[in-house]
Amino acid sequence: xxxxxxxxxxxxxxxxxxxxxxxxxxxxxxxxxxxxxxxxxxxxxxxxxxxxxxxxxxxxxxxxxxxxxxxxxxxxxxxxxxxxxxxxxxxxxxxxxxxxxxxxxxxxxxxxxxxxxxxxxxxxxxxxxxxxxxxxxxxxxxxxxxxxxxxxxxxxxxxxxxxxxxxxxxxxxxxxxxxxxxxxxxxxxxxxxxxxxxxxxxxxxxxxxxxxxxxxxxxxxxxxxxxxx
Amino acid sequence: xxxxxxxxxxxxxxxxxxxxxxxxxxxxxxxxxxxxxxxxxxxxxxxxxxxxxxxxxxxxxxxxxxxxxxxxxxxxxxxxxxxxxxxxxxxxxxxxxxxxxxxxxxxxxxxxxxxxxxxxxxxxxxxxxxxxxxxxxxxxxxxxxxxxxxxxxxxxxxxxxxxxxxxxxxxxxxxxxxxxxxxxxxxxxxxxxxxxxxxxxxxxxxxxxxxxxxxxxxxxxxxxxxxxx
Amino acid sequence: xxxxxxxxxxxxxxxxxxxxxxxxxxxxxxxxxxxxxxxxxxxxxxxxxxxxxxxxxxxxxxxxxxxxxxxxxxxxxxxxxxxxxxxxxxxxxxxxxxxxxxxxxxxxxxxxxxxxxxxxxxxxxxxxxxxxxxxxxxxxxxxxxxxxxxxxxxxxxxxxxxxxxxxxxxxxxxxxxxxxxxxxxxxxxxxxxxxxxxxxxxxxxxxxxxxxxxxxxxxxxxxxxxxxx
Amino acid sequence: xxxxxxxxxxxxxxxxxxxxxxxxxxxxxxxxxxxxxxxxxxxxxxxxxxxxxxxxxxxxxxxxxxxxxxxxxxxxxxxxxxxxxxxxxxxxxxxxxxxxxxxxxxxxxxxxxxxxxxxxxxxxxxxxxxxxxxxxxxxxxxxxxxxxxxxxxxxxxxxxxxxxxxxxxxxxxxxxxxxxxxxxxxxxxxxxxxxxxxxxxxxxxxxxxxxxxxxxxxxxxxxxxxxxx
Numbered sequence: 056x057x058x059x060x061x062x063x064x065x066x067x068x069x070x071x072x073x074x075x076x077x078x079x080x081x082x083x084x085x086x087x088x089x090x091x092x093x094x095x096x097x098x099x100x101x102x103x104x105x106x107x108x109x110x111x112x113x114x115x116x117x118x119x120x121x122x123x124x125x126x127x128x129x130x131x132x133x134x135x136x137x138x139x140x141x142x143x144x145x146x147x148x149x150x151x152x153x154x155x156x157x158x159x160x161x162x163x164x165x166x167x168x169x170x171x172x173x174x175x176x177x178x179x180x181x182x183x184x185x186x187x188x189x190x191x192x193x194x195x196x197x198x199x200x201x202x203x204x205x206x207x208x209x210x211x212x213x214x215x216x217x218x219x220x221x222x223x224x225x226x227x228x229x230x231x232x233x234x235x236x237x238x239x240x241x242x243x244x245x246x247x248x249x250x251x252x253x254x255x256x257x258x259x260x261x262x263x264x265x266x267x268x269x270x271x272x273x274x275x276x277x278x279x280x281x282x283x284x
Numbered sequence: 285x286x287x288x289x290x291x292x293x294x295x296x297x298x299x300x301x302x303x304x305x306x307x308x309x310x311x312x313x314x315x316x317x318x319x320x321x322x323x324x325x326x327x328x329x330x331x332x333x334x335x336x337x338x339x340x341x342x343x344x345x346x347x348x349x350x351x352x353x354x355x356x357x358x359x360x361x362x363x364x365x366x367x368x369x370x371x372x373x374x375x376x377x378x379x380x381x382x383x384x385x386x387x388x389x390x391x392x393x394x395x396x397x398x399x400x401x402x403x404x405x406x407x408x409x410x411x412x413x414x415x416x417x418x419x420x421x422x423x424x425x426x427x428x429x430x431x432x433x434x435x436x437x438x439x440x441x442x443x444x445x446x447x448x449x450x451x452x453x454x455x456x457x458x459x460x461x462x463x464x465x466x467x468x469x470x471x472x473x474x475x476x477x478x479x480x481x482x483x484x485x486x487x488x489x490x491x492x493x494x495x496x497x498x499x500x501x502x503x504x505x506x507x508x509x510x511x512x513x
Numbered sequence: 514x515x516x517x518x519x520x521x522x523x524x525x526x527x528x529x530x531x532x533x534x535x536x537x538x539x540x541x542x543x544x545x546x547x548x549x550x551x552x553x554x555x556x557x558x559x560x561x562x563x564x565x566x567x568x569x570x571x572x573x574x575x576x577x578x579x580x581x582x583x584x585x586x587x588x589x590x591x592x593x594x595x596x597x598x599x600x601x602x603x604x605x606x607x608x609x610x611x612x613x614x615x616x617x618x619x620x621x622x623x624x625x626x627x628x629x630x631x632x633x634x635x636x637x638x639x640x641x642x643x644x645x646x647x648x649x650x651x652x653x654x655x656x657x658x659x660x661x662x663x664x665x666x667x668x669x670x671x672x673x674x675x676x677x678x679x680x681x682x683x684x685x686x687x688x689x690x691x692x693x694x695x696x697x698x699x700x701x702x703x704x705x706x707x708x709x710x711x712x713x714x715x716x717x718x719x720x721x722x723x724x725x726x727x728x729x730x731x732x733x734x735x736x737x738x739x740x741x742x
Numbered sequence: 743x744x745x746x747x748x749x750x751x752x753x754x755x756x757x758x759x760x761x762x763x764x765x766x767x768x769x770x771x772x773x774x775x776x777x778x779x780x781x782x783x784x785x786x787x788x789x790x791x792x793x794x795x796x797x798x799x800x801x802x803x804x805x806x807x808x809x810x811x812x813x814x815x816x817x818x819x820x821x822x823x824x825x826x827x828x829x830x831x832x833x834x835x836x837x838x839x840x841x842x843x844x845x846x847x848x849x850x851x852x853x854x855x856x857x858x859x860x861x862x863x864x865x866x867x868x869x870x871x872x873x874x875x876x877x878x879x880x881x882x883x884x885x886x887x888x889x890x891x892x893x894x895x896x897x898x899x900x901x902x903x904x905x906x907x908x909x910x911x912x913x914x915x916x917x918x919x920x921x922x923x924x925x926x927x928x929x930x931x932x933x934x935x936x937x938x939x940x941x942x943x944x945x946x947x948x949x950x951x952x953x954x955x956x957x958x959x960x961x962x963x964x965x966x967x968x969x970x971x
Binding site: 526528529530531534535536559561562563564565566567579580584586587588589590591592593594596597598600601607610611612613663664719720 | 755757758759760763764765788790791792793794795796808809813815816817818819820821822823825826827829830836839840841842892893948949
Binding site: 076107152262 | 297299300301302305306307330332333334335336337338350351355357358359360361362363364365367368369371372378381382383384434435490491
């Protein structure tokens, strides 16, 4: 059975930073687990493909792959198979991250594949109109990240709140099921608070945590902030 | 220091077959190791990204990734970082497999990256003229695989020997350093023998081994065949 | 002002057949114009980029480009600019044809660009769920073409009518505005009749017309068939 | 028979600037023709696909397409067919421009296609090692353009002369046939002079000419400069 994620959700995208590769990825994963245990808030990590198997053996918080390909088992050298990330311990995958954008028909196929494998699908979108399109494909999670803010430290939830409110409205109009997250520039607890107030169910965060001096401390603060009513 | 591969070389490409995913990948890796130990022939395996770490811990034969991306560490969600496959235990990577073809400038960048990380680069090509182009970029290995024969059981070394002899000639004219392998349709020991006779230093094989009833037995035969003078 | 297309609509996609290149493209365009004039049915042609300008000078039926890129004017060597196809005489463009699939965010950007340039957008989709996703982006036309039937002579409207009825239903649920066409395998007047009966507003056709012995005659029959109530 | 280009060569890449679209493209083409006639220097223009046919009817200087696809005639909606650009009046094509990069096997296929159609192939490369790789595929022209300088006004021939001399050396070592051009940042006559002195046979230029107040005057100066021994 597919793991049900408890909201609010904080997803930490490890990307391909050196700070979140190999042993350092494992160490970061354990800090995320500790922060999740301490606060009771659902923290999900998304490490690099290569690190999924080792990390999944060592932590109990959920893991998402950063991508899977729109393929069935077969002759697809260099691609990422749903069955492989599942057997390694991932419970789902990011899809269409702005740094790994996909053709529309691939997104459709991948969401179908996740359903067949009982994997959680987190479809990433760059703007509200794309969020409404992707909602028609019925992913479990829609995460809005304006690419121009990624890595800037300028939080979408503070700088462009209307992007989030529009996304929430457009997604709900088409499909009430997806959990809605936001990302891009989230770096302070107040950015998290703003995201929750605007109607999201959590955040997708990367460099702020991965490159933090003390990722555990910052995750604690982020997690506590999500609880504020 | 970069592991020096001893010729002849048999590379087993696990692709994304279910028979070579997760636990079954590990089992296959162990059979390859056993065949290598028994024959003294260099057998190299190329499992899926997700399986590299676990397999590298359990076997002593060399592992290649099936692909890496032309990236440096940073914001590249869903991509494959050289440092990550290296830390997991791979000693190199396939590049530009016909199922994962790359832009010319990416191949150039990736070969540079492998040199910086002391990783072995195995550049795959679809025909002799492309083999000569890629040789100018100085990969460690050039592997010729006419895509129309992949998975057919019709061996390039039997059906189109001139493709191999042309490749050997064109590569040597431009760069004497690369080891030359051939693949596509290799399914019987006699295909291996033909490849060696035509001047290659070994083979790249996938479905014939991965989907064999007894991969160990077939690898034994392939390995023994490579020794025939 | 954007040309308003009158329904039913027959779009003839010239693809990159030799039979619809250069002078032969112009000849075919004139036959389409003649069939349109004779029947009063809206026939739209979609020639290759290079042929748009010459054909637009010689015929009065509407022209669509086969693709435009998600770009603004600038440094984009080898790409197709909305302003260039418009100035040459096209009144719109196909988007995301199954032979020229696009990333979701590109489809979104291109539809925006067509709106800014008063160009007609015809978004092509491969299945009903993708048709619903694309409808959220508000194209003028949605054309459903299951890629596995393209060029087969097996008409989607006869072989898989449920694909069309599902598409019509899903599109309408999300956006009542788009005109709905269907394609793939349309080769006989009865295929056209079936498409209309299933609730579409016309068809997208390619090889059946382009490679017909007498394209004018077949277009006449197709056009007459669309009028049957 | 393929038009033989007389060296030195100035190629003006129209890219997708508004200043070089439609009527303005035609006007610019005529200025290029006038400058070529006045100086006797070979000026070649590379307009957008859509504009090739109209311009080729109006000027007598050679035209290159900005790109063609690695396809044969057939079902390739939205692609660019060699036969179509040839019938429209182009005598060749740019290949693999840094803004339209291609897979290695595509470059190989496209150069083959140009040979079959007696079209001139101008392969663009981003650095010296890629120039040597592409030379093995035997294009008629190799044009080196470091992408980081494109559009900067900082000329490669002044800022990084070693890139050009390395390219000339590496190309010649592999294939003596290709004409060698350089581009990126060329904006003043002295940049042209530097390029010629470094051993190239001419230049590839875009924004400096397209966006010049008086493209004719600047082309005159560029052309005269190429004559300096």
